[in-house]
Amino acid sequence: MADSRPPLSLVVLISGRGSNLKAILEAIDAGELNAKVCAVISSRLDAKGLDYARQRRIDTLALDSNDYPSRESYDRALQGLIDRFSPDLVVLAGFMRILTPGLVSHYQGRMINIHPSLLPALRGLNTHQRALDDALHEHGASVHFVTEELDGGPVIVQIRVPVLEGDDAETLGQRVLEQEHGLYLQALQWIAADRIQLSGGQLLFDGQPLDKPLQLT
Numbered sequence: 518m519a520d521s522r523p524p525l526s527l528v529v530l531i532s533g534r535g536s537n538l539k540a541i542l543e544a545i546d547a548g549e550l551n552a553k554v555c556a557v558i559s560s561r562l563d564a565k566g567l568d569y570a571r572q573r574r575i576d577t578l579a580l581d582s583n584d585y586p587s588r589e590s591y592d593r594a595l596q597g598l599i600d601r602f603s604p605d606l607v608v609l610a611g612f613m614r615i616l617t618p619g620l621v622s623h624y625q626g627r628m629i630n631i632h633p634s635l636l637p638a639l640r641g642l643n644t645h646q647r648a649l650d651d652a653l654h655e656h657g658a659s660v661h662f663v664t665e666e667l668d669g670g671p672v673i674v675q676i677r678v679p680v681l682e683g684d685d686a687e688t689l690g691q692r693v694l695e696q697e698h699g700l701y702l703q704a705l706q707w708i709a710a711d712r713i714q715l716s717g718g719q720l721l722f723d724g725q726p727l728d729k730p731l732q733l734t
């Protein structure tokens with residue numbers, strides 16, 4: 518049955534390639550996600566991902582950190598831009614900046630991120646190389662609400678990806694990325710259907726507390 522809810526309005530933040538953004542836009546085009554991307558904001562003027570939005574005549578904006586004297590002033594400008602579109606949800610899709618506490622608290626429960634590891638393992642950068650360095654047999658990706666703690670907010674859903682013999686950071690990263698797209702879509706579908714909420718720091722799935730991340734197989 519078609520969802521009678523209004524589409525979830527999204528502002529998507531990117532910094533580069535934008536393959537997660539592309540997957541979100543394609544899912545919307547295909548009628549698989551009841552959402553609307555109101556704007557795409559990039560921290561880099563040359564982010565390739567901006568093209569996917571431009572092709573669909575979605576508003577695109579780029580905020581260059583060189584134009585702002587401090588992280589706080591950048592984030593104030595970013596918040597002003599995002600709020601122009603009054604989105605239901607802010608979606609970080611490869612946005613390569615550490616956010617200030619003020620920005621994060623403004624969007625508490627309304628901002629999600631995708632991270633290429635099985636959080637809480639491997640927060641931060643270079644997760645694929647670090648998974649190999651640690652000789653992990655299993656790696657993956659997580660979608661989580663954003664809190665002040667870097668890559669530390671409540672995890673909604675994860676997907677596990679095997680580390681194979683002979684993997685390097687590139688082959689492993691590619692295998693994880695292929696799974697990220699379906700993972701982000703699943704999380705967004707649940708949020709669009711109002712099945713996931715963050716309430717007072719507690720994750721709820723269908724109104725019940727979720728104490729462990731959901732696992733996508």
Ligand code: GRF
Pocket residue numbers: 531532533534535536537538566610611612631632633658694697
């Ligand atoms: C993804 O691996 C995502 O998990 C991480 O940054 C990368 C963005 O890739 N946060 P893309 O720009 O969506 O292709």
